[in-house]
Amino acid sequence: MTKVYIENYGCARNRADGEIMAGLLLSSGYEIVEGEENADIVVVNSCAVKDPTEVKIARRIRELLDRGKKVIVTGCLPHVNPDAIDERVSAVLGVKSIDRIVQAVEYALRGEKLISVPDWRKRNLDKLDFPRLSPRGVHFILPIAEGCLNGCTYCATRSARGVLKSYSPEKIVEWVKWAIRQGYKEIWLSAEDTGCYGFDIGTNLAKLLDEITAIEGEFRIRVGMMNPNHVLKFLDELIEAYKDEKVYKFLHLPVQSGDNEILRRMGRTYTVEEFEEIVNAFRREFPDLNLHTDIIVGFPGESEEAFQRSLELIKRIKPDKVNVSRYSPRPGTIAAKWKQLPGWVVKERSRIMHRVRLQISYEINQRYVGRKVDILVHGEGKKGNVDAVTMNYKHIIIPRGEKGEFARAKVNGATSTYLLGEIVD
Structure with a gap:
């Protein structure tokens, strides 16, 4: 039996694509293995959101080929920079061609090559129609849409994923019910931008959450990243949906810059003030909101004053976590066509922002010490400990706990990235 190893990179949305390909291969009689050592074919499910990631994946592809492996490349890289892909690969599939993975493997086994990236925009693929092979863990990744409605001047993902295609609420609800029957306790709603879910089919994320929380069972929902310009359109409705106990009080709302002129150059179509309006509205209802945001430093045209405004914004709103990216x-x-900032400037701004964000995260997490919190145990973590999450999705390390168990824990310590505690009766 031909053995296939799928190596996933990038976001949860991409990992879900990997699980779909695994499901299709398994149902066609192929064996899915962990690790490339025993694999006949390796599928590199790529990401292309950042240049360092692209370099890493291109190196990995060459390394596998040099070892004599047959390699199939899928994901975003074929759309964003196909020239980075070694010509020796057996197949190249775009993100809307993953249903051809079985055909790609058959080609590879015959020593032929399949390229299925051109004309991908003409394909109308509903990925909820395909089987999945998902790890038997606590969380289940559920794509609710593909593509987005934004036109960010720095982002290559739209050239890979295309414009928004929301999946039907009925199919999403059926997948949630299936996941709960399988024993999953946590549903990750995933998309390039969950905030614009449903805009193309006459609904929105809040309505979808209402349908999902009405499903019987003890489980939690983790909502993926949403952009501020879309959230503003149904803010009150979304906050109301978040009040359900099944929804983690976790908000990933990227701001990207604290300077309105830079936001305009980025094509972000909201202001710093509107971003803060959303944050404040959520925090009024959920004082323990776990707020994550994203910041890009060194964007073309970012002056020292603009960077300082980003720093001031982060110090003012105090997010629990800031994902800092060097442009x-x-x-x-x-x-990419604009004048770029010197690399040393970008690197220094990244270091400064990183130090600030770690200090803020540490101060916030220290406030949890001594408190008792409800948790969901994820399972074995590093160094023999157990990883769990609180109901606002803060990671807490505990000495013991049963995977999938809802429990009560006392927080005994904290770092800038996680809490430390123990289950109490």
Whole structure:
């Protein structure tokens, strides 16, 4: 039996694509293995959101080929920078061609090559129609849409994923019910931008959450990243949906810059003030809101004053976590054509922002010490400990706990990235 190893990179949305390909291969008689050592074919399910990631994946593809492995490349890289892919690969599939993975493997076994990236925009693929092979863990990744409605000048993902295609609420609800029957306790709603879910089919994320929380069973919902310009359109409705106990009080709301002119150059279509309006509205209802945001430093045209405004914003709103990215130009994007800042400037701004965000995260997490919190145990973590999450999705390390168990824990310590505690009766 031919053995296939799928190596996933990037976001949860991409990992879900990997699980779909695994499901299709398994149902066609192929064996899915962990690790490339025993695999006849390796599928590299790529990401292309940042230049360093692309370099890493291109190196990995060459390394596998040099070892004599047959390699199939899927994911975003074939759309964003196909030239980075070694010509020796057996197949290249775009994100809307993953249903051809079985055909790609058959080609590879015959020593032929399949390229299925051109004309991908003409394909109308509903990925909820395909089987899945998901790890038997606590959480289940559920794509609710593909593509987005934004036009960010720095982002190459839209050139890979296309414009918004929301999946039907009925199919999403059926998948949630299936996941709960399988024993999953946590549903990750995933998309390039969950905030615009449903805009193309006459609904929205809040309505979807209402349908999912009405499903019987003890489980939790983790909502993926949503952009501020879309959230503003149904803010009150979304906050109301978040009040259900099944929804983690976790909000990933990227701001990207604290300067309105830079936001305009980024094509972000909201202001710093509107971002803060959303944050404040959520925090009024959920004082323990776990707020994550994203910041890009070194964007073309970012002056020292603009960078300082980003720093001031982070110090003012105090997010629980800031994902700091150094701007790197991506092929085919508008911003790649603009004058770039010196690398040393970008690196220094990244270091400064990183120090600030770690200090803020540490101060916030220290406030949890001594408190008792409800948790969901994820399972074995590093160094023999057990990983769990609180009901606002803060990670807490505990000495013992049963995977999938809802429990009560006391927080005994904290770092800038996680809490430390123990289950109490």
